Amino acid sequence: MRRDEGTLHSAIGTLSTNRMVKRRPSPVDSKAGPLTDGPTARALLAWYDRHRRTLPWRAKPGDIPDPYRVWLSEIMLQQTTVTAVKPYFEKFLTLFPDVFALAAAPTEAVMSAWAGLGYYSRARNLHACAKAIVEVHGGIFPETPDALRALPGIGEYTSAAIASIAFNRVATVVDGNVERVISRLYAIEEPLPGSKPQIKALTTALVPEDRPGDFAQAMMDLGATLCSPKSPSCILCPFSGSCAAQKRGDAEIFPRKTPKKEGQLRRGAAFVLLREDGAILVRTRPDKGLLGGMTEVPGTEWSASFKAKDVTTLAPIEAEWTKLRGHVRHVFTHFPLELTIYAARCSKRKSAPQGARFVSLDALDQEALPSVMKKAITFALENFPQ
DNA sequence: TAAGCGTGGCC
DNA sequence: TGGCCAAGCTT
Numbered sequence: 001m002r003r004d005e006g007t008l009h010s011a012i013g014t015l016s017t018n019r020m021v022k023r024r025p026s027p028v029d030s031k032a033g034p035l036t037d038g039p040t041a042r043a044l045l046a047w048y049d050r051h052r053r054t055l056p057w058r059a060k061p062g063d064i065p066d067p068y069r070v071w072l073s074e075i076m077l078q079q080t081t082v083t084a085v086k087p088y089f090e091k092f093l094t095l096f097p098d099v100f101a102l103a104a105a106p107t108e109a110v111m112s113a114w115a116g117l118g119y120y121s122r123a124r125n126l127h128a129c130a131k132a133i134v135e136v137h138g139g140i141f142p143e144t145p146d147a148l149r150a151l152p153g154i155g156e157y158t159s160a161a162i163a164s165i166a167f168n169r170v171a172t173v174v175d176g177n178v179e180r181v182i183s184r185l186y187a188i189e190e191p192l193p194g195s196k197p198q199i200k201a202l203t204t205a206l207v208p209e210d211r212p213g214d215f216a217q218a219m220m221d222l223g224a225t226l227c228s229p230k231s232p233s234c235i236l237c238p239f240s241g242s243c244a245a246q247k248r249g250d251a252e253i254f255p256r257k258t259p260k261k262e263g264q265l266r267r268g269a270a271f272v273l274l275r276e277d278g279a280i281l282v283r284t285r286p287d288k289g290l291l292g293g294m295t296e297v298p299g300t301e302w303s304a305s306f307k308a309k310d311v312t313t314l315a316p317i318e319a320e321w322t323k324l325r326g327h328v329r330h331v332f333t334h335f336p337l338e339l340t341i342y343a344a345r346c347s348k349r350k351s352a353p354q355g356a357r358f359v360s361l362d363a364l365d366q367e368a369l370p371s372v373m374k375k376a377i378t379f380a381l382e383n384f385p386q
Numbered sequence: 387t388a389a390g391c392g393t394g395g396c397c
Numbered sequence: 398t399g400g401c402c403a404a405g406c407t408t
Binding site: 073074075076077078079080081082083084085119121122125152153154155156157158161173175176177178216217220223224229230262331 | 399400401402403404405406407
């Protein structure tokens with residue numbers, strides 16, 4: 001620990017003196033510890049200036065960032081990969097070009113545009129946040145972490161990210177990438193999430209006053225490219241030589257994590273009712289909880305004790321329900337799900353029961369349909385009886 | 387504090 | 398193929 005502190009202080013010293021000295025640690029240095037250069041923001045920023053990723057929401061060098069784009073991307077990127085976010089980001093910019101358009105949009109439009117991206121409370125909070133920015137802040141994003149933190153869907157990470165990236169404010173941005181990079185730089189043995197306070201303190205000490213936004217993005221770019229979870233490219237890393245894990249040669253074991261207990265399998269049934277004019281029966285889930293506010297086909301509760309026996313008594317209408325062979329499997333973050341699918345047809349004159357509605361298959365893409373429901377409907381249509 | 391909350395890609 | 402993982406927030 002004393003060694004870490006020494007390394008940190010030398011990093012701060014290098015920053016404050018604004019030196020561009022390239023000091024390759026000698027064998028003597030690396031044994032001496034405190035004499036070895038620690039990681040510096042300068043080294044990282046030099047790398048970033050050459051290797052930064054081009055992303056749809058990222059301002060080009062010299063350009064002023066658009067807070068709306070920064071905010072929208074940060075919400076979408078929560079626990080979500082860049083690849084998954086890109087098409088949704090473009091779609092949202094087209095449908096809702098600015099915070100005023102988003103605030104004025106119907107909730108259903110926001111939810112259906114978000115469908116497939118997951119963690120649907122993000123969409124609800126996104127909409128609430130847009131309204132708050134328009135109604136409370138006159139459509140202007142607040143610039144400080146504290147003010148941002150007060151908005152729906154914006155927590156510790158996102159408030160710091162927006163403040164630093166959109167407004168170049170000094171803030172400590174710690175996401176999964178930063179946790180990995182810092183854990184390796186200092187070979188932190190304590191597992192996450194217990195190591196979070198230490199990681200935040202070490203990160204804070206590295207943030208440069210002149211380019212906090214670039215520093216945050218550089219740390220995340222580094223974590224997403226070179227300092228990857230598996231087989232990191234230490235040889236190319238700007239921190240090579242000042243990274244404790246790289247010196248040990250076992251960077252990939254960091255960050256250590258406390259194992260999570262796995263969720264128990266839940267089962268349930270779903271009913272796909274196809275009307276003869278090509279519409280299926282759907283309903284809207286309650287606003288809160290799993291898949292809150294999203295569209296679903298009618299079904300049973302999902303539970304560990306579910307038995308696929310006599311479940312047609314739970315069907316939305318009386319019909320000739322056929323139990324389809326096989327199951328639809330889906331894995332949520334906290335439990336796996338196995339759905340038994342029942343299928344039936346009904347006449348064009350059939351009206352939807354209370355709380356449900358018919359939607360033509362052609363209009364299904366305008367629904368807020370989560371992936372598990374797309375799976376269930378696709379499975380039913382592909383295996384429909386007769 | 388810990389649990390709840392999605393999804394798709396990767397090896 | 399299945400476990401791991403991705404720019405976390407809310408309660």
